[in-house]
Structures are given as C-alpha cells and as structure tokens.
Amino acid sequence: MKHYFNPMSRAITTRWMLLEADVPHEQVFVDITNGDTDRAEYRAVNPMGKIPALLDGDVVVTEAAAICAYIADKFPEKGLAPAPGTPARGSYYRYLFVPGTTLEPMFTIASLGIKDYPARSVGFGDMERCLATIEAMTPETGWAIGDRFTAADVVFGGFLDMAVQFAWLPTPSAKVSAYVGRVRARPAYQKSRTSENA
C-alpha cells in the first residue's frame, strides 16, 4: 500500500489509522507547498490534488474518512469497525461522516468570518447546531460507539483533536476535553506525531 502523506496535513489522521491497524505501508511524501499536488502524476491519483490518498494495488482511495473506513474493513481481524449490518454500524457511519460533511465546513466558514449565508439550506446549518452535535456525540467514557476503539474515533476524535488544537473550539466542554485526552493518549496517535513521520 502507498500512502500519500505530509505530516502537516490531514494525512496525519490516515497515518494514525494505518498505525492503529498496524498495516505495513509505504509513505510517499507529498510536498504541498511546492506544487506536488498540481503535478499530472499526482492528479492521476487524486483529481482533487489533495492528500491523503491511499493506493492499494489498483484501488485508489481518497478522502481521509474513506481511507480510515477502507482500512478498518480490509483488516476486520483488527477489530476497528463493527460488522456490516449490525446496529452499531449505523452509529459508526454517523461518526465517520459527520466531521467531513458537516462540522468541518461549518468551522471553515466561521474561521473565514462568513456569517451571512442560508443556514437552513446549507448542509452544515449553523454553529449552535454543530456545537450541540459535538456535545451530544462525544462519549462520556470509552469510545464513539462503546467500549471498543474503532475507526470512528480516528475520524471523529481526530477532528475534535484538530478543532481544539486550532482553537476552532476555544472552550471545549469537560467531556470533549476528556475524550480528546483519551484520543491523544493512544500509542498509535503518539507515534503518528513523531518525527519518524516527517
């Protein structure tokens, strides 16, 4: 597997997922500051010109959450996803999708200072609803879908970790802070943040 990566990017999340699953992979460094993502060779992998991307044989997977879900499903023996068709899978999907489709667009709009937009038409609604969603979905104890850590925590927990780090969430609740603390204590998370990844 080839993992297109830069340590100063969202690829840090997929690197963490690969380490959680303990999957051997080749790290392909992509310099996002010098136009690597504009080159035809890379656009053939991801027409969006974004990292991360994963190449597994002929299979290309892009979008950080999709890569995390793909790895969890490809290696079921690692126990990083509930089985398809089980009730837990519904909740699991929610945690995988809500950061990228709803929360991140809201925080991006807010950081750009954009306030005048049709909140009832756009998929991310408004900040009040996004903050309420974060609060409601953050687990009091353990992990997103229960006692077992899954890819849902890499995606949702990784998003909250970033939101706290970049002060998108300037005053996280005690519950959110505690969950982010549990996420940051994961050995694979810590390994994904070491200089070995540079």
Ligand SMILES: N[C@@H](CCC(=O)N[C@@H](CS)C(=O)NCC(=O)O)C(=O)O
């Ligand atoms: N929706 C994408 C976003 C990926 C993304 O925005 N990547 C940034 C780095 S964090 C990037 O590749 N930027 C380089 C560019 O746009 O040329 C995902 O979740 O993977």
